[in-house]
Amino acid sequence: MTLRRARRYVRVRRAVLAASVLTVVGTPFLAARFADRSWPSGVFVGATGAARALGVELLDPLLTAGVALSGGARRGLLVAALPVLLLVVVLGRFFCGWLCPYLPLLAVSNAVRWALARLGIPTLDLRLPGWIRFAVLGVVLGGTGALGVQLATLVYPPALLARTAYRLAFGLGLGGAAVVVAVVWLFDTTVSRAGFCRSLCPGGALFSLLGARSPVGVRRVASRCTDCTVCDVVCNLGQGPMTDRVDAGCERCGRCVAACPTGALSLSFEGRRR
Ligand code: SF4
Ligand code: SF4
Structure with missing residues (x-):
């Protein structure tokens, strides 16, 4: 692959990621702004991970599994999950690199790690065993089935960030989801570079499993x-x-x-x- 094509690929990925982040951050603020008029919900509602665009529902596989296991399955749930599911099967764990709204925060975390290193302040880079993320996924999905409550939304950054953006847009303050994101960010910045994505995120684990045979x-x-x-x-x-x-x-x-x-x-x- 020529360097030019590779750089174009990265530019396209960044543009898609920017659009994804915009849906997470921008949609709540627009929804709040248009609350008393008519927000065009037939055009777009939701954010990356769970959205409806032009009448087509888009659900990410982790949140779909959570809904199904917590007893909230409904007709059409699988159909809503199918577009992203098929993309993951073909493209592997692409969601993390192309769509996850946590990526800009991870980029800041990496920059802070780099700056600390330049200042001579050491940071850890702990490498957790690869099986841990699958154990976390098992606990999250197993616990969801056992308790009948969605647990993924408590630890899954795309869901946490979407909730935080909605709270801020509607003047409800930061809330607990922001605290969890802050803990994840601090972990990545001081204990393990991208350690949450590598070893703890249930979404990353599920995408790896579903995309294991990606060509x-x-x-x-x-x-x-x-x-x-x-x-x-x-x-x-x-x-x-x-x-x-x-x-x-x-x-x-x-x-x-x-x-x-x-x-x-x-x-x-x-x-x-x-
Ligand atoms: S995740 Fe790592 S190996 Fe895969 S495309 Fe990105 S830089 Fe390359
Ligand atoms: S592993 Fe989780 S937090 Fe990291 S990029 Fe993937 S979905 Fe986002």
């Missing part, structure tokens, strides 16, 4: 690779593209591809020519 992935042309480690360093999620250790935890963000100085990496369908 889209990072490929490397060994003859062009100089072992410079740049790709491994820029990856937030602890993948190892330099040594072909990229698994279902990859969010298809393209950072490694755009950073590779020799164009040795590409994001492509399995078997397709690079």
